[in-house]
Amino acid sequence: MAAITQRTSGLVQRRTEAIRSAAADKDRESGGEEDESRRGEEEEDDKGDSKETRLTLMEEVLLLGLKDREGYTSFWNDCISSGLRGCMLVELALRGRLQLEACGVRRKGLLSRKVICKSDAPTGDVLLDEALKHIKETQPPETVQSWIELLSGETWNPLKLHYQLRNVRERLAKNLVEKGVLTTEKQNFLLFDMTTHPLTNSTIKQRLVKKVQDSVLEKWVNDPNRMDKRILALILLAHSSDVLENAFAPLQDDQYDLGMKRVHTLLELEPEKESAKPNSNELMWAVVAAFTK
Numbered sequence: 001m002a003a004i005t006q007r008t009s010g011l012v013q014r015r016t017e018a019i020r021s022a023a024a025d026k027d028r029e030s031g032g033e034e035d036e037s038r039r040g041e042e043e044e045d046d047k048g049d050s051k052e053t054r055l056t057l058m059e060e061v062l063l064l065g066l067k068d069r070e071g072y073t074s075f076w077n078d079c080i081s082s083g084l085r086g087c088m089l090v091e092l093a094l095r096g097r098l099q100l101e102a103c104g105v106r107r108k109g110l111l112s113r114k115v116i117c118k119s120d121a122p123t124g125d126v127l128l129d130e131a132l133k134h135i136k137e138t139q140p141p142e143t144v145q146s147w148i149e150l151l152s153g154e155t156w157n158p159l160k161l162h163y164q165l166r167n168v169r170e171r172l173a174k175n176l177v178e179k180g181v182l183t184t185e186k187q188n189f190l191l192f193d194m195t196t197h198p199l200t201n202s203t204i205k206q207r208l209v210k211k212v213q214d215s216v217l218e219k220w221v222n223d224p225n226r227m228d229k230r231i232l233a234l235i236l237l238a239h240s241s242d243v244l245e246n247a248f249a250p251l252q253d254d255q256y257d258l259g260m261k262r263v264h265t266l267l268e269l270e271p272e273k274e275s276a277k278p279n280s281n282e283l284m285w286a287v288v289a290a291f292t293k
Helices: 002-047 057-065 080-094 126-137 144-152 158-163 168-178 202-216 229-240 253-267 271-275 282-292
Strands: 098-100 115-117 185-188 193-196
Touching: 057 080, 057 168, 057 202, 057 229, 080 098, 080 126, 080 144, 080 168, 080 229, 080 282, 098 282, 115 126, 126 144, 126 168, 144 158, 144 282, 202 229, 202 253, 229 253, 229 282, 271 282
Parallel strands: none
Antiparallel strands: 098 115, 185 193
C-alpha cells in the first residue's frame, strides 16, 4: 500500500511539474507575443516622423508658406495670420483639449456654439498652451470665429487685446529651427533688416508636400469622413491660409488639375452637414465654416 501511495504521489508530482512547465512555456509564448506586438508598434511609430521632426498643424502650414531660400512668407499673403490661429484651435481639438458646446434640443449652427475647454492638460507646445489657457479662463465662453479674431488681435475692443498671440510666425519658425528644419539668417531690405528662416532640411519639407499631394492623388478615398482628420484639416487650413497652391506647384499639369479638382470637392463640402456625421470633429468643421462663411 505504501508503495502504491509513493508511486501515486510521484505521478502527482510529475503531473504537477508538467503543468507548471506548460504554464511557464505559455507565459513565455504570450510574453514573446506581447514583445512582438510592442516591437510592431514601435516599428509602426518609426515609420512616421520621429519626435524631433513631428510637426503641428501650425508648423506644417507655415512651412508650406515659407519660401525655401528666402526664408519668409509672401508679403501679399494676408490670410496666413488668421489661418494659423485656426490651426491652433483645430490642433487643440484633435488633441482632446477643446470641443464645441452641446447643440441642445434646438440644433445651433456651428458658428453659434461656444468653444469649451475639455482638458487643460499641458500639450508641451508653448503657443498651444497659451491659447488653451486663454480659452479655459474666459467666461462666458466665446465662439470659434471670436477666438480666431481675438487670438489674431483683430478686435475693436481694447479690453480684449491681451488675448492676442504675438509674433506667432516668428515663434513657429524658431520651433522649426529647433527641430532642424529651418535656420536663422539676417537679410537687409534697404530700409530695414529682417530675420529670415531659410530651409535647411529639404527632406522634411518634401515629405510634407508629398503627404498633401498623395492625399488627393494616390491615396484619394473620395469620402472626407474616411480621410485622416489631420490630413483633411491640413488641406482645408492650408487653403484658408493661402499656401496650399505651393504644395501642388511642382506637379505636372494633368496631376495638378486632378489634385486641384479633388481639393475643390473638399472645399465645396457643407461644414454643418459634415459635422453631423459619425466620428467627425465638430470644432474642425466650425473653423472651416468660419473661414468660408
